[in-house]
Amino acid sequence: MARNWILIISLFIIGCVSESSNHINDLIPRDSFKNILIDIEQQTHRSNLDLDSLKHLNHDSLLLTSILINYNFPVSKYEKTLVFYLDRPEEMLRLLHEVKDSLGS
DSSP states (O other): OHHHHHHHHHHHHHHHHHHHTTOGGGSOOHHHHHHHHHHHHHHHHHHGGGGGGGTTSOHHHHHHHHHHHHHTOOHHHHHHHHHHHHTSHHHHHHHHHHHHHHHTO
């Protein structure tokens, strides 16, 4: 029963965030967002070999934070951009296809 409430509250929060993320100035530019997604995929692939040494740390969070620091974007802006594209599945799919093509896979 508690899981249901957590899911409902999470969906409500995401809904509120998505409404506020419709301001295009609050988002990461599309090309930069695409490059961030490419870097995330490349770093994830490279670091899978070293994952045992980081098993006690939240590896995904560290990876994302370090990439966003390189691009000089806060995590909150990344999250708003991600929600923006998730609300537009066709655009998100186009972007993911571009990322896949850039990675050559």
